[in-house]
Amino acid sequence: MRLPFSRMVWFVVMVFLMPSVAWSAGDAARGKQKYQELCGACHGQSGKGDGPTAAVLPVKPRDHTDADYMGKLTDQQVFNTIKQGGEAVGKSPIMPKWGGILTDQQIMNIVVYIRTLSGSSK
Ligand code: HEC
Incomplete structure (x- = not known):
């Protein structure tokens, strides 16, 4: 049986889109962009907690690729x-507060992106 080409394209598109539907609350690509722009200095461009400033910080920025740790957080x-910010949730005040700078949607995007770094969720 031969499917028309357009049907095949549609099928492929659907298969790739399906898993992302559950995560439609946030856009990982946009989250990544903001993350690298605003968070990379401390958390590192790839989220390992090894940004340029990390070496001089008394509290190390969280390694977002640590699945064991990140898997415990909702x-x-x-x-x-x-x-x-860190202080409000009982963590280090070195972790800045981003409310007022980022919208809730932008933060959701970043959360979805951070999840892709460890492949964990809760
Ligand atoms: C000035 C450095 C700095 C910047 C910039 C920064 N962070 Fe952090 N972040 C930290 C530090 C230090 C911690 C660890 C706090 C602790 O463990 O007490 C942390 C912790 C976190 C945690 C907490 C993980 C946990 O233990 O619950 C998250 C999530 C996080 N940062 C996300 C971000 C995001 C997203 C951005 C950018 C929008 C960002 N951070 C920018 C320093 C920074």
């Missing part, structure tokens, strides 16, 4: 830390 917890 999306809401990660979201709150980013929005309210």
Whole structure:
């Protein structure tokens, strides 16, 4: 049986889009862009906690590729830390507060992106 080409294209598109539907609340590509722009200095461009400033910080920025650790955090917890800053959630005040700088949507995008770094979720 031969499927018309347009059907095949559609099928391929659907297969690739399906897993991302569940995550439609956030856009990982946009999250990555913002992350590298704003968070990379401390957390590192690839999120390993090894940004240029990390060496001189008394508290090390979190390694977002650590699946064991990140797997224990809910999306809401990660979201709150980013929005309210470290101090508000009982962590180091070195982790800045991004609410007011980033919209909730932009923070959601970053949460979704951070999840892709460790492949973990909760
Ligand atoms: C000035 C350096 C700095 C910048 C910039 C920074 N962070 Fe952090 N971040 C930290 C430090 C230090 C910690 C660790 C706090 C602790 O463990 O007490 C942290 C912790 C976190 C955590 C908490 C993980 C956990 O333990 O619950 C998240 C999430 C996070 N950062 C996301 C971000 C995002 C997203 C951005 C950019 C929008 C960002 N950070 C920018 C320094 C920074």
